[in-house]
Amino acid sequence: MKSTLSLAILSSLGGAHAFWRMECRGRVGLARIDPLVDPGTLSHHVHSIHGSSGFGMSSTYEDLVNADCTSCAVLEDKSVYWAPSLYFRHEDGRFEEVGQEGGMLAYYFLFADRKDESKGIKAFPNDFRMIAGDSSRRNYSVAGLDYREPDPPMAAWAALGQTTQEALRQRAIGFNCLNYGKGENEATLWRHYLPEKSFIDQNCKNGVRFEIAFPSCWNGRDTSSPDHKSHVAYPDQLIDGRCPEGFDVKLPGLMFETIWKTYDFAGLPGEFVISNGDPLGFGYHADFISGWDANFLQQAVNQCRDPSGSIYACPLFTIQSEAEQRKCKMPERFSIASSEKVVGVIGNSLPGGVAIHRGPEPAGKAAAPAHQFVPVAIPNPPEQNDIPGGVFQEVEATSVQAVEAPEVPEPTPEVPAPTPEAPEPSDPPVPEGHELVRTDYVTEGRTLSKIVVIQTTETVLMTTETVTVTISPTANARRNTHGHHHNVRRHRHGHGAHH
Numbered sequence: 001m002k003s004t005l006s007l008a009i010l011s012s013l014g015g016a017h018a019f020w021r022m023e024c025r026g027r028v029g030l031a032r033i034d035p036l037v038d039p040g041t042l043s044h045h046v047h048s049i050h051g052s053s054g055f056g057m058s059s060t061y062e063d064l065v066n067a068d069c070t071s072c073a074v075l076e077d078k079s080v081y082w083a084p085s086l087y088f089r090h091e092d093g094r095f096e097e098v099g100q101e102g103g104m105l106a107y108y109f110l111f112a113d114r115k116d117e118s119k120g121i122k123a124f125p126n127d128f129r130m131i132a133g134d135s136s137r138r139n140y141s142v143a144g145l146d147y148r149e150p151d152p153p154m155a156a157w158a159a160l161g162q163t164t165q166e167a168l169r170q171r172a173i174g175f176n177c178l179n180y181g182k183g184e185n186e187a188t189l190w191r192h193y194l195p196e197k198s199f200i201d202q203n204c205k206n207g208v209r210f211e212i213a214f215p216s217c218w219n220g221r222d223t224s225s226p227d228h229k230s231h232v233a234y235p236d237q238l239i240d241g242r243c244p245e246g247f248d249v250k251l252p253g254l255m256f257e258t259i260w261k262t263y264d265f266a267g268l269p270g271e272f273v274i275s276n277g278d279p280l281g282f283g284y285h286a287d288f289i290s291g292w293d294a295n296f297l298q299q300a301v302n303q304c305r306d307p308s309g310s311i312y313a314c315p316l317f318t319i320q321s322e323a324e325q326r327k328c329k330m331p332e333r334f335s336i337a338s339s340e341k342v343v344g345v346i347g348n349s350l351p352g353g354v355a356i357h358r359g360p361e362p363a364g365k366a367a368a369p370a371h372q373f374v375p376v377a378i379p380n381p382p383e384q385n386d387i388p389g390g391v392f393q394e395v396e397a398t399s400v401q402a403v404e405a406p407e408v409p410e411p412t413p414e415v416p417a418p419t420p421e422a423p424e425p426s427d428p429p430v431p432e433g434h435e436l437v438r439t440d441y442v443t444e445g446r447t448l449s450k451i452v453v454i455q456t457t458e459t460v461l462m463t464t465e466t467v468t469v470t471i472s473p474t475a476n477a478r479r480n481t482h483g484h485h486h487n488v489r490r491h492r493h494g495h496g497a498h499h
């Protein structure tokens, strides 16, 4: 991509299915905050939050773009990406936070509307906001199908009447059982429910990857809508395909992926529950506010169409290191009554007192939050500004500071001495000879292939001609605490070109 002249050639070479993987290796917080659904107040349930450190209960576009940092790789991206987190409910009723592996990936699929591909992709306007999924949903209702049955082939969806927005919304959710030692990987968005604990224990040795695709057809007018959904719609093949009437502007197709360390609970009696009280997964959802500059993003959409999907292949992007991504945390702290924890082993209810609801009828929104709370901004202590502490500190058994709450007339609580900040949890040792598993996508024609790359600390054992593995031995040495990865590489079903 040396000059704009080469653009036409590049797009004709397969740019029609360009995409990027936005890596967000850090997490800016784990907190009951959701500026879209519960602006200005504590949110119903806990979210895992990635992107701009300007995230808060009422973040504006200015807050996001003016923030000090982002937990994603591209400095020009001050967007925020958030989704519910995962808990494990022990047999005795205690809930425990499930750890997240390797931050998150936000895919940007640059797939034009099949009705008229010449229109290309329009960048998100500044402050564009949207939600995918429905937190209260507790059933799968596509065409009366059993949710355990695999989807019919995508090409048949329209004829089967399965391209309604209601159906597509349910198919936009995936729970991918990861087992890198097994022959085949599951396809992305293949299973639309969170499998049972016993299945996960037996099959998902490397955790469960939560996936959710956002609508990418836009009404071309509104940066949001009252429900943050009705200004956008899915194309008839979910990520690709034709946009419905009235939603004729194709945006980048976002898809989030987060991996949860369910294997930490292998063999323990209990069940996994999403933070919104959903043990089945149908109520999984995700939120996005664009913190890009729309003009910049448009340039990147037009120019950065490398088939590898690598953000490193886009000369416009300023990339920061993984260490920098991980350092980025929300500077603002919110005090919650000290009995509420969101990390480690917590009490006998989910944070926020959220009840488990199995459906099939939709879950009601919980009443008032179980704990009184007051948001309070506290300046960072000078020497600890990369350890926000409090509710956002991702260590076990965090104690949350109670702080003075000036807006509440009485009783004014005493301000206790600040809890000493725990040190950042030290990275687990590298299992002998191995390190990070990395997943990548390649596109070929209309086929997306997933590639998993595993390497020893010294040698890349397997890679492909289309994927650049740039993992340095030290940068990723922290993640793999379980050492049972194998040196393999594999692809999605039905795609043999790289085998």
Ligand SMILES: *[C@@H]1O[C@H](CO)[C@@H](O)[C@H](O)[C@H]1NC(C)=O
Binding pocket: 136, 137, 138, 139, 140, 141, 360, 361, 362
């Ligand atoms: C299934 O979920 C939808 C959306 O929440 C709801 O409208 C419908 O009533 C539910 N079906 C049943 C049988 O409860």
